[in-house]
Amino acid sequence: MAALVVLLGLMVMPSGALAADAGTTGATGERGGQGGGRSAQDVVDAMQPGWNLGNTFDAIGADETAWGNPRVTRELLRNIRAQGFRSIRIPVTWGQHQGPAPDYTIDPATLERVREVVGWALDEGLYVLINMHHDSWQWVSGMPARHDEVLDRYTAAWTQIAGAFRDSSRRLLFESINEPFFDGSSGDAQNAALMHELNAAFHAVVRGSGGRNATRLLVLPTLHTSADQARLDELAATLAELDDPRLVATVHFYGFWPFSVNVAGHTRFDETTRQDLTDVFDRVHETFTARGVPVIIGEYGLLGFDRSTDTVQQGEKLKFFEFLGNYARAKRLTTMLWDNGQHFGRTTFEWSDPSLYRQIRSSWRVASGTASSDQIFVRRGGSPSDATLTLNPNGNRLWSVRHGHRWLVHGRDYTLDGDRLTVFAATLERLTAAREYGTNAVLTLRFSRGVPWEVKVISHDTPVVADAAGTTGGLVIPAAFHGDRLATMEAVYADGSGNAGPHGWTSYKEFGAAFAPDYDAGEITLPAAFFDEVRDGSTVLLTFHFWSGDTVEYTLTRSGTTVTGTAG
Template sequence: MAAVTTVAASLTVATANQAVAAEAGCKVTYTVSGQWEGGFKADVAVTNLGAAVDGWKLSWEWPSGQQAGNAWNAKVTETDGVVTATNTGHNAKIASQATVKFGFMGTWDHANTAPLAFSLNGVTCVHGGPSRTAMEHTAAMQPGWNLGNTLDATGPDETSWGNPRVTEALLDNVKAQGFKSVRIPVTWSAHLAPDGTIEAEYLARVKEVVRWALARDLYIMLNIHHDSWLWMSKMPTEHDSVLNRFNKMWTQLAGAFTEFGPKLTFESWNEPQFAGSTGKPQEIALNAELNASFHDIVRRSGGNNATRLLVLPTLHTSSEQQYIDPLVEQIRGLNDPNLIATVHSYGYWPFSVNVAGGMRYDATAQQFDTDSFDRVHNSFIARGIPVILGEYGLLGFDRHTGTVEQGEKLKFFEYVGHYARAKKITTMLWDNGQHFDRTMFQWKDPELYAHIKSSWTTRSGTAYTDQVFNAKQSPISAKTIKLNLNGTSFSGLYNGNIALTRGRDYTIDGDQLTLTAAALTRLSGSRTYGVNAVLTARFSQGVPWRFYVITYDTPVLSNVTGTTDKFEIPTNFRGDQLAMLEAKYDDGTFAGPHDWTAFKEFDKAFAPNYTDRLTALKAEFFTNVKDGQRVTLTFHYWSGAKVDYYISKSGSAVTGTTA
């Protein structure tokens, strides 16, 4: 009994000045020294970091249902998955800083995951394992995946935003896709008592999910998420109350998760933002204050938290230099080797949401990503500070993945994955349920996933377009397409598994692929509207690139009347697809939302419905349309066709005509 008191007391008396409270307590190194089908041998080393003990008891839980058997240098018993190893007569005493070792035989079935936490005489130990620098640890987290719109839902339950409850099967399948880490965003607001106490049931649920993930050898990044805009953004005008609440939350979280080993990282908060500030300098200072307080609370909580990797965001998790520089300065000032910086990236905004003519992943859009990752690498990584791209994707995906055309989307993900890898940035795909189906455990867009996965290790060839249009009312002619070889070499063109013949069906001249008129005529068959054939270009490495051979004619729109809440233009797309919409008044000024550009935002201001053959102008479009003034709409299609259409609004009534 005295031994328990001694060790526990050594943890309790830690003061605010003891930045490395882990000096009091214990450390365990657990090693599987041999494994075979159904069995294994484990060696355990227990180092006493506190006062000397006389009589010890080490306990742990099995994360994968293993069972302990015969032991040496310890007596091992097991009840309901909890293992207890106690000293033998000759090794009961462990001096301060001394180590005792024992071993045992065990059995396993589906997995043999190392225990996640140990306790010595009731005190949680620092988890052992391979010693890694922050840079090595961050690299080992590549690639990562976000459990989005689940535990970060602002409603009362993790299903509030339409995703199912997290299951062990989901985490099994996420790992099977090749992900090494999972970011678990958590919004705590709906689960806080007025005094800031976190609801015990919800905290236990988050711990359960974290435990499941760690049991699968996944690295985890846990944070405070939408609290950032729900209440933390009020810090400029409610400084003390926000800071106190934030501090109380992290005090509770640090205590609740201290038992978990180093594969769990903490992220202070998501996408820092403030309302009612005096300007960016104040916002940068407030973000730094919260980051510093988070760092201090976690480090002082001791145990595994004394050296746990902590993730600090820039203001807005932006990669702009004005926000990077203050975080570089703060991290260097904290003089803590176990810190990681984080930024987010959703690409060049006009392309990311498809507005202002940003329909293609062109040189401008690509340069945006190049510059962003260069700044992050040169500012942080080149100075020895690792970086996690905590979220990346396209903002248009918040509505659906069709906002950006398929081929342009694939080029974005191929390049972002490649360049982040080149700059040693760990990436975590944002997935709010629109990518990996959490019930069927399948990718909703397997081609997209193939490009994402390939980018983790290599480059893939792409092309200027993935669409080859042939007008039905015209003879078919040869089509030339520029290939983006991306360091690969072209190896062949296929229709299914049938190789097309070079020289007869296509020619290659450097990066120029030309499909012959004869081949396109054969592939187009009876020339029905839509996709007639799918060709696949294969390269020396990476994922093949698809070309859709499409028969089309210029779409035909019809007159219609409607309201600002529901205005749908009958459209015979005739095989074509809508790319952009321009809206102008007769005097040439811009109509509709985003009045600084003629080109409106895809799916937010307008959207095609190919099934019902309609083109909808959404209510948001009409909020910025003047009564009584004719608006010329110019619909741009991927074939290159353009069609003018005219609308006028009177109150909530809208009339549309072709002339």
């Protein structure tokens, strides 16, 4: 294995060329010659950008609606193409639709439904990637203890999938398995061996099925779809051994974990988070892309999105996606946005966060200017001071600062000194004249390229929390947010014995998991998951940190299952 890794470091993987396809459009043919006469890298380039049809055919349950998404329509796929996406990843959990050994027959209706949706997507001009998804943790993970059974079932599934799509357009790609891992293995060496065995078996089954599968692009993951160098090297060894120019590597990327879920005080897209991203993409590029193996980032996003897209503050979120898109483009990595139904409406065909979509879409082509924040706070009861933001022009020039249709005047309303934009106190006084809590005005910073950067001018006062009583099953704290928003929460024991609550290695708790604000209801909830890791009989000091910079103290006392909270 080690020798193969060294070998890959000295070689350039052949790029190959896909033979021209003839035939009709849809599941059995090509459209516009896509996929014909081009290298694997050219095809993967043409797939940028991509989108995931998440929580649909991968959902655990009777059918594609089991996790709350509607049945897929061709209109949805047409609208995905209209949004600028050029490829779609369709995760499928096959095992729940398989019969018993020895044939492990896939339910024909399920297979035909997947074929129907794949055909629609191809007819809409999309590249399509289908895979084996939650099977990874449902039964494939048991391979160390049930090796032959798992391998037989896996090869039976791919034999049937490959047969069903044998003559489909070459714009259809197969991915061997999603986020694979192995329970009860003896360690890294066995994990690597089993991962190689799965990928090699997948390769042999698909290539052996003939037809267009003989030259179809096949996508192979690392263990866990991790971008750790050891995992990349293991996949590189497999690729070198298979010696097939029509193979693609895949990893997933959800960002620097503390930022991605908002824990340990990592509330900002700072240098640490940026460096984590560049390190990952550099490793993937150097291990694969630079050596002739195309790479698909099969899923990307933020893990905090699983709870709420507000887990990471809007401006910090936009900076993350702006940087990710541009750096992926620089490293020639194709990205596929993970969407479980929370981003693009499956029936409304509208984005839940249009600003996020605009930032992502812009990053596919150009770098957009951003700033140190998208918020300026003005205290409601006092006179404002000048407010300064640090711009990150990303190679662009600031053209204008506007409030609605009105252009602010340089020297009168604001000044620009290098990359420091200062909005004058008198301007802020005028913009917040209504003195209503929350956003009073939005400033639009327009740069020479890319999407504008919007800055909210917010009128606020220090939030106020009230006494509360509840149980370890959950405590609801009444809160008057006064225009401010919660950034993070600290929890420590009053006796100085350490940090309280989950993730005891940090005083800063996980947003949405250990605490969650509800601005409309005027409350902050501490769920059972927080109290599960708070000692009985203890007193806990909470500090709520708000985006304005204000902090509010709160005291919790736990006695058995009873919890009381005191403000101040």
